[in-house]
Amino acid sequence: MVNFKEIKAIAFDFHGTLVHWDEEAAIATLGEIISDQQLSTESRLLWQHFGAGFRGLHDDADYSRFGDAWVAIFDAACNELGLAGNGNAASAHFTLRLTEAVAYEETRPVLDVLKLRYPLAVISNGDDNFVLGSLEGNNLASYFLVVATAEQLRAFKPNPRIFQYVADRLGVWPSQVLFVGDGPIDDVLGARRAGMPVVWLNRDGRTLPPEVPPPDAEIASLSDLLPLLPLTEREVDSLER
Numbered sequence: 001m002v003n004f005k006e007i008k009a010i011a012f013d014f015h016g017t018l019v020h021w022d023e024e025a026a027i028a029t030l031g032e033i034i035s036d037q038q039l040s041t042e043s044r045l046l047w048q049h050f051g052a053g054f055r056g057l058h059d060d061a062d063y064s065r066f067g068d069a070w071v072a073i074f075d076a077a078c079n080e081l082g083l084a085g086n087g088n089a090a091s092a093h094f095t096l097r098l099t100e101a102v103a104y105e106e107t108r109p110v111l112d113v114l115k116l117r118y119p120l121a122v123i124s125n126g127d128d129n130f131v132l133g134s135l136e137g138n139n140l141a142s143y144f145l146v147v148a149t150a151e152q153l154r155a156f157k158p159n160p161r162i163f164q165y166v167a168d169r170l171g172v173w174p175s176q177v178l179f180v181g182d183g184p185i186d187d188v189l190g191a192r193r194a195g196m197p198v199v200w201l202n203r204d205g206r207t208l209p210p211e212v213p214p215p216d217a218e219i220a221s222l223s224d225l226l227p228l229l230p231l232t233e234r235e236v237d238s239l240e241r
Helices: 023-037 043-055 066-081 087-099 107-114 128-137 160-170 184-194 222-228 233-240
Strands: 009-012 120-124 146-149 177-181 198-201 217-219
Touching (some): 009 160, 023 043, 023 087, 066 087, 107 222, 120 160, 128 146, 160 184, 177 184, 184 198, 198 222, 217 222
Parallel strands (some): 009 120, 009 177, 120 146, 177 198, 198 217
16 A cells, blocks of 8 residues: 655546546537437437447557547447448547536645645546647646646557656656546556556546456545645645635
């Protein structure tokens, strides 16, 4: 188990951890696309076909930007359902929604506390355009010393290479970087493979898959991270002001 007093830096997943995004948001986005393209289907049915290809993207041997891969995945899903969809328009719509993703209410107050003591980083499986765009749109970019995306590294979490890259950029050992994320495979398993201590942000009370080792801690909100760390009472109290 990690000694939180030995932590020198903190890294975060982005979508689903710092800004709103989850499977329901993806399904809602498909609903908008269905309406825009006047497709005769239901969003959850289309997600069954589109989501399978979406999840299959995490293959480093055949890396592709999400924005590029979504075109083919959407067109293939539509073909399977006998629909005349437009993959380019669908990809642009997903990119827009991910760029517009709004920070959780507790994100900025928690970062305000942590930035006083720790260098901070983001490790995202996303493309540069929607990750950097959402960081800027939410006025979060200035909090982070390092922002690493799958597009930059041509590697998806849980590949340990992207985690090691961030530790190297921060000038510390992976064991000194605390990683916080909401994904069991990408975040918890990925950090474990890289030798990083990890806190699982589990807002919905999910159960870890059996192949994923337990995290060092589990929290239901970003605010729950602060009591785990050796912060002063004054630092913690600043969150409430």
